[in-house]
Amino acid sequence: MAHASHSKSLPANLGAPAFVDGWKSRALMVGAIFLVIAVILAFLGQSQDPEHLGWDHFLRAWVLGLMLTFGFSVGGLALLMVQYCSGGKYGLLLRRPLEAMSRTLPLVFGYWVVTAVFMKKLYLWANFTSVSDTEAGVKAGLISEIQAHCLNFKRPMLNPVTYLWVSVLCFAIWGFYAWRLNTLALKRDAEGPETTPFWIKKFENVSGLGIVIYAFTITAASIYWVMSMDPTWFSTVYGLLYLVEHGFQVLALGIIVTLALSKAEPVKTILRQTEQHDLGKLAFAFVMLNIYLNFGQFLIIWSGNLPNEISWYLDRIRGHWGVIITLDFIFHWLVPFTMLLSRDIKRNKKRLTGVCEFMIFAVWVNLFWLIEPNFPDAARNLHFSWGILEYIAVPVAMTAFWIAYFCTRLKTRPLVQVNDPHLAEILEPEHAHA
Amino acid sequence: MPPREGTYGLLAEFDTPGDLVRAARQAHHDGWRRLDCYTPYPVEEAAEAIGFHRNKVPLCTLIGGLMGCAAMFSLETWISVLAYPLNFAGRPTYSWPAFVVPAYEWTILWAGLSAAFCMLALNGLPALYHPLFNAPNFRDGATTDKFFLCLEARDPKFDLAASRAYLESFAPVSVVEVEY
Numbered sequence: 001m002a003h004a005s006h007s008k009s010l011p012a013n014l015g016a017p018a019f020v021d022g023w024k025s026r027a028l029m030v031g032a033i034f035l036v037i038a039v040i041l042a043f044l045g046q047s048q049d050p051e052h053l054g055w056d057h058f059l060r061a062w063v064l065g066l067m068l069t070f071g072f073s074v075g076g077l078a079l080l081m082v083q084y085c086s087g088g089k090y091g092l093l094l095r096r097p098l099e100a101m102s103r104t105l106p107l108v109f110g111y112w113v114v115t116a117v118f119m120k121k122l123y124l125w126a127n128f129t130s131v132s133d134t135e136a137g138v139k140a141g142l143i144s145e146i147q148a149h150c151l152n153f154k155r156p157m158l159n160p161v162t163y164l165w166v167s168v169l170c171f172a173i174w175g176f177y178a179w180r181l182n183t184l185a186l187k188r189d190a191e192g193p194e195t196t197p198f199w200i201k202k203f204e205n206v207s208g209l210g211i212v213i214y215a216f217t218i219t220a221a222s223i224y225w226v227m228s229m230d231p232t233w234f235s236t237v238y239g240l241l242y243l244v245e246h247g248f249q250v251l252a253l254g255i256i257v258t259l260a261l262s263k264a265e266p267v268k269t270i271l272r273q274t275e276q277h278d279l280g281k282l283a284f285a286f287v288m289l290n291i292y293l294n295f296g297q298f299l300i301i302w303s304g305n306l307p308n309e310i311s312w313y314l315d316r317i318r319g320h321w322g323v324i325i326t327l328d329f330i331f332h333w334l335v336p337f338t339m340l341l342s343r344d345i346k347r348n349k350k351r352l353t354g355v356c357e358f359m360i361f362a363v364w365v366n367l368f369w370l371i372e373p374n375f376p377d378a379a380r381n382l383h384f385s386w387g388i389l390e391y392i393a394v395p396v397a398m399t400a401f402w403i404a405y406f407c408t409r410l411k412t413r414p415l416v417q418v419n420d421p422h423l424a425e426i427l428e429p430e431h432a433h434a
Numbered sequence: 435m436p437p438r439e440g441t442y443g444l445l446a447e448f449d450t451p452g453d454l455v456r457a458a459r460q461a462h463h464d465g466w467r468r469l470d471c472y473t474p475y476p477v478e479e480a481a482e483a484i485g486f487h488r489n490k491v492p493l494c495t496l497i498g499g500l501m502g503c504a505a506m507f508s509l510e511t512w513i514s515v516l517a518y519p520l521n522f523a524g525r526p527t528y529s530w531p532a533f534v535v536p537a538y539e540w541t542i543l544w545a546g547l548s549a550a551f552c553m554l555a556l557n558g559l560p561a562l563y564h565p566l567f568n569a570p571n572f573r574d575g576a577t578t579d580k581f582f583l584c585l586e587a588r589d590p591k592f593d594l595a596a597s598r599a600y601l602e603s604f605a606p607v608s609v610v611e612v613e614y
Contacts, residue, residue, distance in 0.1 A: 295534065298531065429479075
């Protein structure tokens with residue numbers, strides 16, 4: 001090729017730069033500080049009249065942290081599989097960070113075990129495991145007739161044993177795919193370029209089925225872990241909402257990590273503005289898809305206006321919750337949408353990083369709006385208590401620990417996949433290909 | 435207007451976008467302003483090399499989009515509240531959630547149409563005649579696999595012999611003179 005002489009060459013050392021260790025120690029520090037704050041807040045909340053919900057709020061916020069880090073970990077695995085099937089040069093920038101995200105699954109499993117141990121504090125169905133339980137609950141005024149009916153009707157699915165089995169099965173499936181894709185990727189890099197066509201097909205075949213299975217497992221996990229906090233409500237799009245949210249938050253984090261890594265070799269060499277722009281466009285697509293599904297769910301339930309569906313929204317609109325959902329709409333759609341429309345912002349590292357950080361903040365706001373109104377003290381009644389502050393302290397601590405773990409995973413292998421036909425293309429000057 | 439005559443410009447042909455961008459960058463650096471690049475697909479670096487500047491298309495698109503949104507939302511509000519107020523399951527006549535989807539679709543439609551028509555209005559398309567099509571290599575290659583740089587005779591630096599020598603210093607495939 002005539003312009004081959006102008007292409008760059010990879011540096012000898014493809015490992016993660018030294019400053020990743022700095023990220024890790026900073027994350028650990030933040031995690032420790034916020035964990036201490038969270039425990040203090042729990043005691044403050046426990047002593048606060050009339051609710052005494054300090055530790056309850058701690059656990060609810062723990063679920064938020066679980067969903068956030070679970071999104072990064074399993075969402076990273078999902079985007080990795082999608083990327084193997086779709087191809088595209090941007091993937092070369094993201095694959096190693098995504099692999100590192102998928103290998104944080106043990107930590108997420110540990111986070112989940114905590115919610116499983118304390119499930120009675122979080123899920124009504126864990127407290128009322130038989131018809132006689134619900135009858136007694138109605139008589140004692142602990143649950144309503146409707147809740148009792150739903151708990152009895154949904155018991156084949158919503159009971160502790162099924163919950164544990166389904167969750168563990170989901171983790172086993174994600175773990176299997178994370179292990180498979182990660183080991184195959186190293187094997188692929190160890191072999192020569194003549195094997196590339198074989199590996200491309202191989203990864204497509206593993207990932208293609210994996211994406212389908214992921215769609216089922218994410219539906220199951222989101223229903224069990226979050227939706228079932230309110231046993232009366234159901235929505236068939238619920239799993240997809242989390243699926244899209246995974247794309248949203250993983251792309252945001254992936255862009256942040258890639259741009260931060262590009263301050264040093266080897267990512268500095270492979271990051272071109274074209275691919276950065278592509279990543280911004282892809283994030284924009286997920287911003288649109290997210291509002292599309294969320295608004296679609298709302299529009300259908302609003303149109304139907306049926307008592308067994310609409311109350312879920314009324315719990316989350318009335319009693320000042322309307323403020324939160326309005327802010328959620330602004331943070332989750334309006335701001336990223338208007339920002340990512342701009343070509344200049346997508347091509348500017350600093351600004352794109354800023355937008356992506358804001359997107360992750362929006363995911364947190366959205367999860368707060370989804371989780372807290374499930375509980376009778378908060379439904380249709382947004383009010384301040386020490387416990388509410390747990391929603392800041394606990395997820396920040398959990399995410400910080402997750403980031404520290406992610407950094408150690410990132411350090412374990414080279415940041416560039418070398419047995420890939422896109423590598424030669426990404427090293428060429430930008431104007432070589434449209 | 436009498437037909438224009440004489441030389442339109444000098445057209446250099448390149449095999450790769452990289453060669454074109456380097457030549458265009460140098461020419462712009464050397465003070466050429468009446469020049470243009472022609473490529474079979476968008477090469478953004480070529481546009482940047484010859485001093486691409488911002489235009490009004492994004493603004494047109496934004497205004498078009500906002501107009502579309504306002505038009506459809508007002509239309510729906512007018513129909514539901516004033517013209518034909520109907521009782522749908524006891525909902526208020528001003529039920530904005532139902533208005534969002536068409537309003538959004540019109541935002542996209544108007545933004546898209548505004549962008550397309552604004553682009554045509556600002557860049558002078560459709561043009562029925564362009565002198566460059568007099569060059570056979572341009573006719574054959576500009577939309578398939580060749581990359582062209584044209585130095586136009588309107589540029590004050592233009593001199594037929596000197597400019598040809600200048601272009602040839604970039605080692606193009608060919609340099610041809612294009613008549614009006």
